[in-house]
Each structure stands twice: as C-alpha cells, then as structure tokens.
Amino acid sequence: MNARAARNIVILTGAGISAESGLGTFRDKGGIWDKFDWQKLATPEAFAADPESVHAFYNARRDNLLAAEPNDAHRALAALELIWQAEERGSFLLVTQNIDDLHARGGSNAVLHMHGELLKSRCNHCSHLFEHEHAITPDSPCPSCGRAGGLRPHVVWFGEMPLGLDTIYEALSACGLFVAIGTSGTVYPAAGFVTEAKAAGAWTVELSLEPGEVSTLFDERHYGPATKIVPDWAGRV
Numbered sequence: 001m002n003a004r005a006a007r008n009i010v011i012l013t014g015a016g017i018s019a020e021s022g023l024g025t026f027r028d029k030g031g032i033w034d035k036f037d038w039q040k041l042a043t044p045e046a047f048a049a050d051p052e053s054v055h056a057f058y059n060a061r062r063d064n065l066l067a068a069e070p071n072d073a074h075r076a077l078a079a080l081e082l083i084w085q086a087e088e089r090g091s092f093l094l095v096t097q098n099i100d101d102l103h104a105r106g107g108s109n110a111v112l113h114m115h116g117e118l119l120k121s122r123c124n125h126c127s128h129l130f131e132h133e134h135a136i137t138p139d140s141p142c143p144s145c146g147r148a149g150g151l152r153p154h155v156v157w158f159g160e161m162p163l164g165l166d167t168i169y170e171a172l173s174a175c176g177l178f179v180a181i182g183t184s185g186t187v188y189p190a191a192g193f194v195t196e197a198k199a200a201g202a203w204t205v206e207l208s209l210e211p212g213e214v215s216t217l218f219d220e221r222h223y224g225p226a227t228k229i230v231p232d233w234a235g236r237v
C-alpha cells in the first residue's frame with residue numbers, strides 16, 4: 001500500500017528533529033544524558049531532593065530553546081498538515097516527545113506534547129499552569145496564588161504518566177499512516193506506538209539519522225539528517 005492511500009496520519013517526533021536547530025538529543029554521543037544524570041534531574045524524587053538543581057537544568061535548556069529556530073523538517077511537517085487538511089485526506093495528529101516549541105513556531109497546529117512543554121510551568125499548590133520564558137527558582141511565587149515553593153516545570157519526568165495517551169491511542173487505532181521521526185525508540189510508551197499502528201493496518205515509516213531500537217518493525221525506513229529526509233519524504237507522500 002502506498003502512503004497516498006492513507007486516510008489518517010499520526011506522526012511521532014523525537015529529539016532528532018530538533019537536533020539541527022541546535023537542541024541536543026539525549027542518547028547520541030555527547031547527548032544530554034551523557035552530560036547530565038537524568039536520575040538527578042528528571043524524576044519527581046530528584047526534584048523533591050534538589051529543586052534548585054532541577055530548575056537550573058530546565059532554565060538553561062529554556063534559554064537554549066529561546067535562541068533556537070525551527071528548521072526545514074519542522075516546516076515540512078507544518079506544510080504537510082495544511083495539504084492534508086486542504087485535500088481532506090483524513091485526520092492529522094503530530095505527537096512529539098520533545099518539550100521544545102519548534103513545531104508550533106514552525107507552523108504546525110495539531111501538536112500533542114506527550115512529555116510536556118519547556119515554556120510552561122505549573123504550581124503544586126493551586127495547579128495553575130502558565131507560559132513563561134524567564135527562569136524559575138524554588139523561591140519564585142506562583143503568578144496565580146502568589147505562594148512560593150510550589151512551581152515545577154510542566155515536563156513529564158521519568159516515572160510520571162505521559163500526557164494525551166487516550167487521544168494518541170485512539171488516533172493510532174484508526175490511522176492509515178504512522179511516521180516516526182528522529183527518535184531512538186528506546187522510551188515507552190512512545191516506542192510501542194508503531195506496534196499499535198501496525199495492528200490497525202497502518203503503513204509505517206521511520207525517518208531518522210540511523211536505525212533505532214524498533215526499526216525492524218517499520219515498513220519503510222529512510223536515514224539521514226531530518227532537514228533533508230523529512231522534506232523529501234513529505235514531498236512524496
């Protein structure tokens with residue numbers, strides 16, 4: 001079956017799509033988890049033990065993000081979304097594991113951030129969720145309830161439940177085309193989405209720099225830098 005016959009599309013992206021925008025990946029050589037210990041910076045226990053260091057880690061990544069720009073791969077997916085809707089080909093869902101806002105800044109509309117968003121924080125006291133670009137510290141007061149000591153990044157840490165899973169599994173159960181872009185396929189549940197899509201009869205495509213952990217499950221695979229292979233693929237689908 002070729003992709004054009006697809007009705008509904010689900011796209012999953014990972015850190016690799018933002019690599020050429022200057023944002024680090026996690027498991028490549030020299031990646032974020034080579035430089036930093038995720039057990040000390042990306043778990044609820046780490047935040048409870050040392051909120052200062054966790055805030056500093058995300059404040060630095062937020063500053064990097066503010067200096068970054070979307071790349072041709074982000075823009076190609078935004079253009080594809082418009083075509084999919086204009087030609088009424090079916091539903092279009094872009095699920096990202098990334099906490100950057102480069103898909104939105106690149107023009108995408110239907111973005112589901114399953115691991116949260118770096119430019120948002122929330123209050124553990126009053127649950128207020130808000131967008132911000134400035135640094136947050138343990139003393140920062142909540143803009144809603146005014147209390148300090150309760151703000152945390154709106155980011156899904158290891159051991160926490162990803163966001164939007166009901167929406168994602170519903171879309172996967174009815175999708176005709178599933179595309180994984182720039183992800184190593186090492187972290188579940190995202191790494192299992194290809195299996196869900198195949199069970200629904202979808203055509204499955206992997207676009208990445210090199211094969212990931214679940215590459216053999218995909219019907220079609222293209223390797224290279226996202227800014228080259230994503231526009232090439234999107235132009236043919």
Ligand code: APR
Binds near residue numbers: 208
């Ligand atoms: N173009 C395309 N793909 C690339 C590029 C590039 N320029 N550079 C790297 N890649 C690919 C790598 O080959 C790898 O398969 O991107 C993938 C990055 O894998 P990871 O670093 O493991 O990132 P990701 O798969 O998004 O991690 C998933 O793990 O730590 C958690 O919450 C974090 O969302 C993250 C999740």
